[in-house]
Every structure is written in C-alpha cells, then in structure tokens.
Amino acid sequence: MTRLASPEEVINKQEKSSEFFDVPQIINLYDSCVKQFDDEVGKIMDYIDKSGLSDNTIIIIYSDHGADFFETGCWGQGNTLIGNDPSGKIPLILKGPGIPQGIEFEPITRSIDVMPTLLELLNIPRPENIDGTSLVPHIENQTSPELFAYQETGIWLGKIPGLHPRQIYYPNIVELLDIPNKNSGTLVVNEKFYPDVIYAKNRSIQNQKWKLIYIPTYDGPIYQLYDLETDPYKDIINQFPDIFDKLKVLLDEHIANDPVKPAPQQ
Incomplete structure (x- = not known):
C-alpha cells in the first residue's frame, strides 16, 4: 500500500481513508502473496516427506500479526482493536507425530501458547517461568x-482513521524516535x-464470545x-454491565503489570 516510499510518504498514507486506495486490487495482491507463500511451504513439505523426515519432524506455521484492510476504518496492523480485529488474528497450523490430523480447533488460543504446546509435543520439561498453556x-x-x-496496539506514526x-x-x-547509536x-x-x-496504547481482553477494549482519551x-459471536463491530457495553465488570x-x-505504568484509570 506504500510501495518503496520514504518514511514521510508512509506516514501520510497511513492517515488516508479507503477512498484513497484501490482496495480490491490490494486485497488481490495480498491473496496472491498468501498463495505464493503456500506454494513455498508445499515445496518444503514435499522435501521433508521425500527425505523420510516426516515421522520425527514437527512443523508449526504461524504469524506475528494479521492485516487490516479498512474493516476497522484503517489499514496496517495493530492500529486499533475494534471488534473482531483482523490484525489480531493469526494462523496456527500444527503437523507432525503426536498431533491429531484433520482437526480444526475452534476455541480461542494465543501466541504465548505455542511454546508450551511445542515443549509438550517434544517431551521437554516446561520451565516454570514461561507463560501460556499447552x-x-x-x-x-x-x-x-x-x-x-x-x-495492545502498536505505535501510530500519524493520525490513523478509525x-x-x-x-x-x-x-x-x-521527537518520538531517536538514533542512540549512529x-x-x-x-x-x-x-x-x-x-x-x-x-497511549489501546488494550483489550477477549474470550471466544466477549471482547473488552480500553481506550485512553484526553x-x-x-x-x-x-459480542464477537452476534455482532463483532457493535459496542454493547451499556447492555451487559456484569460482563463489563468481570x-x-x-x-x-x-x-497494572506494565513495567512503565500508564496514567491512573478513572
């Protein structure tokens, strides 16, 4: 969406709405990238099979983030947490010995669950100081x-729509950025x-059904x-005070666990 652009151009485009872009074309290009990646994974899988390594190799495919294409009013990743935020959803594919085949696991999981899951599959004792659930x-x-x-959101480099x-x-x-080591x-x-x-970070917590977002304002x-199951982009906080409190x-x-504490909540 920015091509080979200068930092200034990237920031300026980050502030643009969907009308500025050819969104269908961008989505087609994105889908083509996914297809190309899938083809490359297929080549690796074929090599593992032909090398006789399938019986003792665990393969995990996942990502650091998804991508927004104006579903929440902006593009990129980690800019907002509104509703069923696409940039907060990542793939997780597991294949190998000890892993059941053909299962589509629906319950919510987290990136911090990948490490303890892998440790159990490899029969490696889990350190006591790591987070996550196998x-x-x-x-x-x-x-x-x-x-x-x-x-939580990342750092915006402009006034993001949405x-x-x-x-x-x-x-x-x-002012924000520095180069300490020239x-x-x-x-x-x-x-x-x-x-x-x-x-300034927005923060959220969610399970399979509910998602609560914290937005710091002036x-x-x-x-x-x-309600992610019924209407994932409609704020219904006034209808469910008990869920909100929980x-x-x-x-x-x-x-509260931030090493640098945000301003007190009201």
Whole structure:
C-alpha cells in the first residue's frame, strides 16, 4: 500500500481513508502473496516427506500479526482493536507425530501458547517461568482451554482513521524516535517518551464470545464491549454491565503489570 516510499510518504498514507486506495486490487495482491507463500511451504513439505523426515519432524506455521484492510476504518496492523480485529488474528497450523490430523480447533488460543504446546509435543520439561498453556490435551479432546487473550496496539506514526476522536496520540515522530547509536543507525523510541507510549496504547481482553477494549482519551479512559459471536463491530457495553465488570478486572491486571505504568484509570 506504500510501495518503496520514504518514511514521510508512509506516514501520510497511513492517515488516508479507503477512498484513497484501490482496495480490491490490494486485497488481490495480498491473496496472491498468501498463495505464493503456500506454494513455498508445499515445496518444503514435499522435501521433508521425500527425505523420510516426516515421522520425527514437527512443523508449526504461524504469524506475528494479521492485516487490516479498512474493516476497522484503517489499514496496517495493530492500529486499533475494534471488534473482531483482523490484525489480531493469526494462523496456527500444527503437523507432525503426536498431533491429531484433520482437526480444526475452534476455541480461542494465543501466541504465548505455542511454546508450551511445542515443549509438550517434544517431551521437554516446561520451565516454570514461561507463560501460556499447552494446547495438546485440548486438541486431542476437542475441549476449550477457556483462555482470555490480551492485545495492545502498536505505535501510530500519524493520525490513523478509525481511532476514537479523543484518542491520546504519541508525540511528533521527529521527537518520538531517536538514533542512540549512529554506527548502527537503528531507530528506537526515545526513552523519555516511554510513559507516553505506554499511556497511549489501546488494550483489550477477549474470550471466544466477549471482547473488552480500553481506550485512553484526553477525557479519561473509555471502554467498549463487543459480542464477537452476534455482532463483532457493535459496542454493547451499556447492555451487559456484569460482563463489563468481570472483564475489566482481568484487563486491569494486565495494565497494572506494565513495567512503565500508564496514567491512573478513572
């Protein structure tokens, strides 16, 4: 969506709405990339089979994020958490010895569950200091691990469409970013702005049915509640106060665990 562009051009385009882009063409290109990736995975799988390694090889395919194509008013990934946010959904495909075949596992899982799942499949003792839940017994029995998934937004480099009109923004990009090591040239967030970055993040917690979002605004935090099974993009927080109270406790626990604390909630 940005081609080979300068940082300034990327930021400017990040602020554009869907009318600025040829969205059907972009989706077609995205689907073509997925198809190309699938073809390359197929070549690797064929090589493993022909090499006689299938019986002792575990293959896991997953991603770091999905992609928004204006389903939530913006494009990219990690910009908003509204409803059934596409950029927060990733594939997880498991194949190998000890893994049942042909199962489409529906319950919600999380990226932090990949490591403990892999450790159990490999019969490696799990360290006590890692997070996540092994999915092995749940996949075999088709039972839900009853998990709550936590998400938070990344860093916007402009005024993203789809954000709450009173959303707290980060400092100007020229101030926000720094190059502490001129030899490496690596861009980092200036340390003095860490609290601002933490404070401005949107956060959410969800299970299979419910999703609660925390939005920091200049007027204090705002919450939105979505029923992912019935209408994943309609805020119904006023209709289910009991659900809100329950999920808010869980979400507050995550927020409180930040090493740099965001501003106090109201």
